[in-house]
Amino acid sequence: MELDEFVGPAIQAAKKEGAQQVEVYAVSARTCSAYADDSKVKSVEEKSDLGIAIRLLRDHRFGQSASMVSSVADAEACARNAARVASLLPVEKTFKCFPLPDKPGAWARCSDENVRGVENRELAQLIRDIIGATVEAGKVKVPNGVLRAGHIQARVVNSNGIDVCRDSTLVHLRVSAMTEGINPGEGAETFYSPRINDLDPAAIGKRLRQKALSSAKAKGYQGRMQGAVIIPPGDLAEMFSGSVSFALNMESVNRKRSPWAGRSSQTVADKAISFTDDPTDERGVLSSPFDDEGVPTKKKELVKDGVLRGFVNDAYNAYKSDAPMTGNGVRRSPMELVGQWQMPVSIAPLNMVLRKGDQSVDDIVSSIDKGILVDSFAAPDVHPITGAFGLEVRCGHLIQNGSLTRTVKHCLIAGNMFEALHKVRAVGNDVVTSLNYNLPSVCFDDLELIGSE
Amino acid sequence: MIDLLKQAVGVMQDAGAQFCDARYQKVNRTIIQIVDGGVRSLAEDLTGGLCLRARSSGSWGYASTNDLDRKKVFLAAERAASNSRLGSSKGILIPASKAQRRDLKAAVGLHPSKVPLEEKLALTKDLEKAQRISPQIVNSTAYYMDSVRTNWLVNSFGSELKWEEVRGRLFGQPVASDGIRTELFYNIVDGTKGFEMFKSLDLEEFGRHCGKEAVGMLSAKKCPFGEQVCITDPSVTGLLSHEVMGHASEADEIIKKRSFLSTVVGKKVASDLITMVDDGTVEGAYGSIPFDDEGTPSSRTRIIENGVYRGYMHSLETAAEMQVRPTGNGRAQDPFRRVFVRMTNTYFEAGDWKLDEMLEGVKFGVMTDRFISGMEDPVGGGFEAKALRGFLIENGKVTDVLRSFTLTGKALEILKTTDAVGKDIRLDGGTCGKGNEDFVPVADGGPYCRSRIILGGG
Numbered sequence: 001m002e003l004d005e006f007v008g009p010a011i012q013a014a015k016k017e018g019a020q021q022v023e024v025y026a027v028s029a030r031t032c033s034a035y036a037d038d039s040k041v042k043s044v045e046e047k048s049d050l051g052i053a054i055r056l057l058r059d060h061r062f063g064q065s066a067s068m069v070s071s072v073a074d075a076e077a078c079a080r081n082a083a084r085v086a087s088l089l090p091v092e093k094t095f096k097c098f099p100l101p102d103k104p105g106a107w108a109r110c111s112d113e114n115v116r117g118v119e120n121r122e123l124a125q126l127i128r129d130i131i132g133a134t135v136e137a138g139k140v141k142v143p144n145g146v147l148r149a150g151h152i153q154a155r156v157v158n159s160n161g162i163d164v165c166r167d168s169t170l171v172h173l174r175v176s177a178m179t180e181g182i183n184p185g186e187g188a189e190t191f192y193s194p195r196i197n198d199l200d201p202a203a204i205g206k207r208l209r210q211k212a213l214s215s216a217k218a219k220g221y222q223g224r225m226q227g228a229v230i231i232p233p234g235d236l237a238e239m240f241s242g243s244v245s246f247a248l249n250m251e252s253v254n255r256k257r258s259p260w261a262g263r264s265s266q267t268v269a270d271k272a273i274s275f276t277d278d279p280t281d282e283r284g285v286l287s288s289p290f291d292d293e294g295v296p297t298k299k300k301e302l303v304k305d306g307v308l309r310g311f312v313n314d315a316y317n318a319y320k321s322d323a324p325m326t327g328n329g330v331r332r333s334p335m336e337l338v339g340q341w342q343m344p345v346s347i348a349p350l351n352m353v354l355r356k357g358d359q360s361v362d363d364i365v366s367s368i369d370k371g372i373l374v375d376s377f378a379a380p381d382v383h384p385i386t387g388a389f390g391l392e393v394r395c396g397h398l399i400q401n402g403s404l405t406r407t408v409k410h411c412l413i414a415g416n417m418f419e420a421l422h423k424v425r426a427v428g429n430d431v432v433t434s435l436n437y438n439l440p441s442v443c444f445d446d447l448e449l450i451g452s453e
Numbered sequence: 454m455i456d457l458l459k460q461a462v463g464v465m466q467d468a469g470a471q472f473c474d475a476r477y478q479k480v481n482r483t484i485i486q487i488v489d490g491g492v493r494s495l496a497e498d499l500t501g502g503l504c505l506r507a508r509s510s511g512s513w514g515y516a517s518t519n520d521l522d523r524k525k526v527f528l529a530a531e532r533a534a535s536n537s538r539l540g541s542s543k544g545i546l547i548p549a550s551k552a553q554r555r556d557l558k559a560a561v562g563l564h565p566s567k568v569p570l571e572e573k574l575a576l577t578k579d580l581e582k583a584q585r586i587s588p589q590i591v592n593s594t595a596y597y598m599d600s601v602r603t604n605w606l607v608n609s610f611g612s613e614l615k616w617e618e619v620r621g622r623l624f625g626q627p628v629a630s631d632g633i634r635t636e637l638f639y640n641i642v643d644g645t646k647g648f649e650m651f652k653s654l655d656l657e658e659f660g661r662h663c664g665k666e667a668v669g670m671l672s673a674k675k676c677p678f679g680e681q682v683c684i685t686d687p688s689v690t691g692l693l694s695h696e697v698m699g700h701a702s703e704a705d706e707i708i709k710k711r712s713f714l715s716t717v718v719g720k721k722v723a724s725d726l727i728t729m730v731d732d733g734t735v736e737g738a739y740g741s742i743p744f745d746d747e748g749t750p751s752s753r754t755r756i757i758e759n760g761v762y763r764g765y766m767h768s769l770e771t772a773a774e775m776q777v778r779p780t781g782n783g784r785a786q787d788p789f790r791r792v793f794v795r796m797t798n799t800y801f802e803a804g805d806w807k808l809d810e811m812l813e814g815v816k817f818g819v820m821t822d823r824f825i826s827g828m829e830d831p832v833g834g835g836f837e838a839k840a841l842r843g844f845l846i847e848n849g850k851v852t853d854v855l856r857s858f859t860l861t862g863k864a865l866e867i868l869k870t871t872d873a874v875g876k877d878i879r880l881d882g883g884t885c886g887k888g889n890e891d892f893v894p895v896a897d898g899g900p901y902c903r904s905r906i907i908l909g910g911g
Contacts, residue, residue: 001520035791038709040542045515046532047789049502062492067499068519074499081497088570089492124539143711144888174889178711178832186711186832220863224679255488256591257628259635335890338517338789342500344484378837379828383857385628385635390859390910392837394830410835412861412909414678450678450909452862 001050003028003155006075010054011157013076017083019056019063023098023158025292026052026069029337031150034123036175039131039141044120051341053331054082055098061086062095066342094320098158098293105296105327106280108287112195115169116151123147126201127175133205134177140209143186145175149196150337154292162294170285171196172335177208179216185395187211187376190234192285192334192433211375214407215395221411221451228371228399228425229413229447230364235380236442237434239389240352243417244275246384248302249347250313254320257385259418260308268308269421274355275303277312277328284351285334286436290327297327297350306422314347334435354439357427364426364443366402372449373397373404374413387418393449411451420444455615457523458607461505461530466609468534470507470514472547472769474608475530476746477503478788483565485574485597487581495574504788505530508770509537511544517789547773552611557743559619561647565599568648573597576651577623583660584627589668591635592628595660597621599648606748616743620644620894622882623651625660629667636670636856638663639823639841643882644737669854676843676858676908682818683860683906684811684846687879691897692827692838694729695799695885697864699897700829702731702756702764703782703794703887704771713834713865717762723868726804729757729899731766733781733797739882740798740895744781747792751781756799768794784893796885801899804874811873811903813849819908820844820901825857829887836864836906859910867904875900 003026014022028050035043052075053066063086067078127147134142154166173191178184189208191199231239247268252258260268279287279297290296293315301309313321314329328350331343365373375395382389390412397404428441458475465473479501486494502519503526514536516529565573581595599621606614622643629636640663644650685693698714706712714722733742733751742751747769755763767775768783771794784795812820823841830837843855880898 034539037542037705041512041540042542043513043515043791044536044539045513045517045791046536047515047517049517049519049789051500051519064494064496065498066496068501070519070521078499085495085497085570088574089495094491120536120539128541141709143706143709146888146890180710184711184832255594255628256630257635339500339787342498344494344496378830378835378861379826381826381839383825383839385637386857388857388910390839390861392828392835392859392861394833394835409833410861410863410907412859412907414859414910448678448909450907452680452907 001069003153006052006069006072007155007157009072010052010075010079013079014054014056014083017080019058019083021057021098021159023055024052025156025331025341027152027154027341029150029152029340031148031338032118032120032123033146033148034127036127036131036142036145038143039135041124041128044124046120047338049338052078053341054079056082056086058083058086060091061089062092095316098160099162099295099315099325101161102296105289105298107289108280109282110168110194110287112169114196115149115171118149118196123149126199129201130175130205133202134208136209138180140177140179140212143176143178148172152337156292156294158294164290164294166288168288169194170337171199173199175208177212179212185212185215185218187215190434192435194285214375218395218407218409221408223451225370225449226446228368228443228445230361230373230441230443232374232441233430233432233439234434235374235377236439237437238380239382239417240437241435242384243382243387245349248311250311250317250321251347253311254317259387263308266308267306269303269306270424271306272357272424272427273303273306273421276301276353277349277351278353279350281351281353281438283433283438284436286330286332286350288350291329292331293329293345295325295327295329300326312347312349314345317347349436352437356429356431356440358429359426361428361430361441364428365399365404368399369401371399373399382417387416389417390414411449413447413449415447420447454605455607455613457526458605461526462607462609464527464530465505465507465534468531469509470534470537471509472609473507474606474747475505476604476606476788478602478604480600480602482600483573485577487577487595489592502788505533507534507537511542512537512540515791544770545773547769549610553748554613555616557616559617561619562649563647565601565619565621565648576656579656580623580625580660583657584625584664586661586664587668589629589631590627590664591630594626596624608748612748614744614748618645618742619647620739621646621648621650625663627664627667629671631671634671636667636673638667638670643739645739645741646737670842670856673842673854673856676819676855678909680905680907682815682903683908684818684820684901684903686821686901687898688824688881689821689838689840690801690899690902691881692824693836693864694801694899695796695897696827696829697834697836698729698756699731699796699799701831701834702766704765704767704775705794706831707765708771708774712831714762718764720762721760722762722865723757723760724871725760726871726874727757727760727868728802730755730802731796731799735798738798738880738896742797745783746785747783749779749781749783751797754780766794766796768792786891786893790891795887795893796895798880798896800878800880800897801902803876803878803900805876806873808875808901811875811901812846815846816848818846819855820846834864835861836867837861858908860906860908862907867906870905871902873903
């Protein structure tokens with residue numbers, strides 16, 4: 001089946017049920033994955049799915065439903081279900097109208113023909129190449145990893161005249177390496193891009209091996225200190241997703257959960273910090289000219305030189321806060337394409353760019369008297385409301401008088417992200433794409449390092 | 454459906470698969486979210502699909518689709534078989550097992566499909582409303598979910614299975630603010646039961662308690678840092694069982710020596726007070742399953758017994774490799790995800806201490822209350838858990854509420870310091886991702902346990 005075969009019948013079915021306004025989000029996705037396991041290619045999979053999510057307004061009541069689709073009847077049943085849901089709800093006071101058509105946003109090249117036509121055989125070979133570039137017989141192996149390449153076609157149609165299609169691709173890699181023998185060390189690498197030719201197996205393998213060997217040297221940290229902490233881009237993207245993205249999310253503001261609510265034009269971070277959501281950036285895996293409600297996207301300065309400039313929203317929260325729509329209603333994941341129709345609309349930056357600095361990580365290290373360069377955390381999450389964090393260091397390098405000294409693990413770095421953003425010592429120039437972020441390493445001053453006694 | 458799956462298995466066998474299976478899954482799900490008195494979301498969804506899996510040598514090929522057109526299904530079966538030949542992993546044959554034919558309905562009191570949506574909506578609204586006990590509650594959320602998952606599975610050993618899994622979850626989460634600080638609290642009821650588990654609740658009390666505790670969190674203090682005597686509550690005890698000891702006891706990690714427990718069977722790894730199991734048969738627990746996604750009946754696996762390490766959890770493949778019986782731990786998130794070794798309900802068994810007795814012995818320490826998150830470390834055996842809040846213990850008494858903090862350390866060192874294990878256990882449901890994806894429903898838990906743990910953050 002093709003998308004066009006069931007979108008029209010779904011809208012007709014909704015109207016037949018008495019819907020005055022209808023929105024259909026229809027998706028066709030195909031993904032191939034190759035899995036590494038114990039330095040071999042263990043599994044190769046391909047998957048394809050068709051799905052639909054319908055939202056409608058019937059007598060000012062809002063209903064929604066989502067369904068996998070293997071026939072037109074499935075799409076029609078989904079529409080009827082959305083109408084039935086609407087009949088159970090009170091009159092909707094906030095969401096009175098699906099978005100209206102507008103000029104398309106800036107064009108973003110988010111589809112790669114090499115990914116669209118990728119064969120399982122090629123993916124299996126690429127992950128074999130990464131394994132080959134990582135493994136050192138008897139010393140380093142690849143315990144697990146996945147390389148995934150997918151192509152998605154999404155169509156958003158609403159009864160107010162929006163009818164837009166998005167054709168995008170995603171390449172995602174997550175792979176780890178570990179040393180063999182007693183007390184092994186482990187390191188991981190990730191990769192996110194719309195393009196497959198950006199993937200460099202040799203470079204990834206080299207970094208992986210270095211991380212594993214470095215981690216194997218780590219010893220438990222004892223004692224406590226306060227100092228500078230350099231956090232690498234991948235872990236930082238996860239920390240910012242749980243704190244900065246949350247604070248900039250208009251739903252968090254409307255629900256009085258955002259610590260930045262009511263602070264527009266105020267200083268929320270050091271001058272070195274500027275965040276821009278840039279869906280025109282070809283590096284972004286969620287970059288696109290419109291969001292998943294069909295609203296045009298645009299480049300937005302959210303924090304400039306430490307000053308809060310704006311928030312991101314979807315249609316519901318734009319209405320709720322009486323603000324213009326920013327085109328950030330998404331149903332997508334930066335890791336997987338299949339099953340996106342199941343996701344409800346939520347607010348997210350499409351491609352959050354942290355302005356890079358001009359120092360390399362080596363330069364930053366040399367400027368620090370006392371601190372730690374983190375290789376990896378166990379789980380880099382931050383309490384979204386309070387900003388507090390206590391993160392277990394899986395591998396880090398202590399810094400003393402501008403030089404790396406010992407490698408440590410089993411200790412906590414503790415602090416508060418919303419406070420740490422005011423104590424930025426340096427922003428690096430080593431930009432990478434991780435999740436829906438493009439960002440470099442950042443060094444924060446005055447964080448606590450806590451080990452055993 | 455069974456006939457279509459049997460034919461797909463035949464296609465994979467004809468294409469050279471040494472072992473293969475075909476599973477179809479259909480999930481009917483209801484989600485309701487009430488925020489600040491309004492309906493933020495109410496949806497009834499239908500998800501699912503077909504997964505065809507073939508094994509050649511030691512490698513797997515998968516093809517998944519939700520298009521049930523017969524020709525496309527057979528083409529997918531051929532693709533699964535050809536994909537299996539792209540792998541390079543060697544392995545031994547999965548030994549044939551006795552064919553099973555079962556058709557199981559979930560044994561629940563009140564099936565969610567029999568409950569009007571209006572009743573589910575009213576219940577969720579009541580829970581949200583009950584949280585608003587003070588002007589300091591600035592945001593209140595109630596979330597309801599039920600799912601009915603129907604599975605069909607046919608494999609090349611001749612098994613033909615159909616079974617149903619019913620899950621439900623009710624969640625309250627108020628946010629309190631005094632204008633300076635903002636804090637949250639939550640409570641959850643969940644399980645593989647029907648709507649009866651919600652009908653029996655005192656929603657007013659459930660919501661009011663959440664609201665009161667959220668307001669109380671506004672005066673919570675910072676946790677003492679460094680290594681402390683720590684009484685972990687059942688939910689944080691559960692993180693230790695699941696994240697560290699559980700993940701490191703999954704046999705796929707053992708086979709590739711990615712576990713710090715790879716060579717410890719029969720050895721003393723914890724205090725005598727510690728016994729730990731993975732048990733997919735616990736009645737009503739969120740991680741319970743009649744069969745895993747390979748059709749193996751779920752079972753109870755003794756992992757640690759009185760401090761001595763006993764054994765691992767297995768899929769068909771790892772059981773074949775290690776020449777033991779599969780334990781019913783071959784699981785997949787959905788038909789679009791691979792099957793590998795996953796936990797079900799993983800927990801420490803009860804000891805004989807009362808909580809009061811455990812507190813009495815603490816001059817200065819901390820007790821946790823509920824988790825936010827945890828992370829696995831099968832390689833290094835490191836423990837990382839984030840507690841929602843805690844209590845300061847001074848001279849055997851609880852004196853203050855503590856805001857969220859993190860616990861860390863080496864799991865085996867923590868377990869060797871455990872000197873008191875409570876007499877009551879509780880299991881909490883959730884979803885487990887292994888390697889940042891592949892989420893399956895699980896539960897973990899145990900009793901209150903007293904150990905020495907590094908604390909920090911908050």
